[in-house]
Amino acid sequence: MKTERILLFIIIVASLAMVSYSATISASQINQVGGTGVVNVSKTDIRVLSVKLGSASFAVTTIDVVTVSLTSSISGNYLIQVFVNVGACSASGSTTASLGPTATTLTIDVSPDCGYSSQATVRVRVTQP
């Protein structure tokens, strides 16, 4: 009889803990994805802290590489893509890298090369590979 009571107590405590745990996870996941209730999602803060055009030290005439510095609040492997637009020229490049809270600097080749003749727009996209 004593054994049965101990077993019953363990089951009740475990059940209450699981209910509380499941409710917490469900609430946080819904908040993270904007209330859609999708599971399997966790949020991380990706920060692109600096971008440099070209391989030349100064007086850049051609954008053949883009150097970016990034951090991520959650360490892991990420796909980093850069999209360059200068006038009618569009170029892109990508690499995979391990990012974490400490800034990581990456030099990414872009193709084709774009002449730096007018305003240049660089879009940096970070996703999971």
Added chain:
Amino acid sequence: MSSNFLLAVAAALTPTIIFSILITVNQVSILPNRPDTTYIFGRDSLSGAQIERIQLNLVGNNVATVTITYWMPTNARYQKQVGLYDSSGNLIAIGSDCRQESGSRTRTINTVPDISVDDVATVKACIIRVTSCVGPPSCL
């Protein structure tokens, strides 16, 4: 209450325990808060002056200053401006610097107000040759 009944209850709880573990494992899947960040580098086609590097400098999570590297082919007065925009395209912080100089320079510009770096979707820096540093910003 028999031991068999309690064992049956425990067996029924087992799938729930396994499910909870799977949810925990799946939670490490990563969704970046904002997949794209855009940097816009201004170039003054009349003077040939251009922005070549932009760096956000943080104090905590806030952008306090922006460091830019720029190139000026001739000795003249140049207005440099930095604008930070949110994901809706609203200008949420701004800074500027104006002086006479030439060649390659790196300067740090204060931006006001201090804003969270996570609110910044687009960073724009521009440079334009001006005859006088007195006057409103003009190249953003």
